[in-house]
Amino acid sequence: MTIDISDESYLPTAAKEVLNIAGDQRIWLFEGEMGAGKTTFTKAICAELGVVDEVSSPTFSLINEYETARGETIFHFDFFRIESEMEAENLGLDEYFYSGDLCLIEWPEKIPHLIPDRYLKINIKFIAEKRTIHLTKHGPDKGD
Numbered sequence: 001m002t003i004d005i006s007d008e009s010y011l012p013t014a015a016k017e018v019l020n021i022a023g024d025q026r027i028w029l030f031e032g033e034m035g036a037g038k039t040t041f042t043k044a045i046c047a048e049l050g051v052v053d054e055v056s057s058p059t060f061s062l063i064n065e066y067e068t069a070r071g072e073t074i075f076h077f078d079f080f081r082i083e084s085e086m087e088a089e090n091l092g093l094d095e096y097f098y099s100g101d102l103c104l105i106e107w108p109e110k111i112p113h114l115i116p117d118r119y120l121k122i123n124i125k126f127i128a129e130k131r132t133i134h135l136t137k138h139g140p141d142k143g144d
């Protein structure tokens with residue numbers, strides 16, 4: 001499934017669509033090269049969910065926590081700066097990943113072995129000034 005986000009005006013609609021498609025998926029992997037628009041799209045998702053906290057890339061903190069309008073928790077990760085999966089293991093990621101809370105994960109490629117089996121992949125491509133999102137569900141009982 002492919003969704004257009006050619007410019008900012010597409011973001012709210014695209015975020016709504018992804019929320020609909022995601023169903024009960026709680027692990028969302030944001031893939032795409034540097035500057036593809038991963039953080040920008042997490043902001044759009046959080047805006048749709050009524051997050052009033054400031055959403056920014058957890059580049060240094062690795063993990064941000066937000067609250068939605070309905071009082072639900074969102075965890076936002078950015079593993080770009082992680083040196084090794086061993087370093088990530090010390091963060092106790094399972095506590096977050098299996099909490100049932102929505103987990104938005106940038107640079108999941110850095111921790112391939114720590115990602116749960118069941119996830120929604122949001123691959124953002126930025127080609128010829130156009131951005132598109134490619135969505136795929138992975139794992140058992142992926143809820144297609």
Ligand SMILES: Nc1ncnc2c1ncn2[C@@H]1O[C@H](COP(=O)(O)OP(=O)(O)OP(=O)(O)O)[C@@H](O)[C@H]1O
Nearest residue numbers: 005006007008033034035036037038039040041131
């Ligand atoms: N859909 C979009 N429409 C227009 N501009 C965008 C869009 N998405 C991102 N941008 C712009 O592209 C730049 C990079 O976006 P962003 O920080 O979201 O990328 P990223 O994939 O998170 O990068 P990184 O790999 O560094 O984390 C920002 O200046 C942002 O405003």
Ligand SMILES: [Mg+2]
Nearest residue numbers: 038039057106
């Ligand atoms: Mg980012």
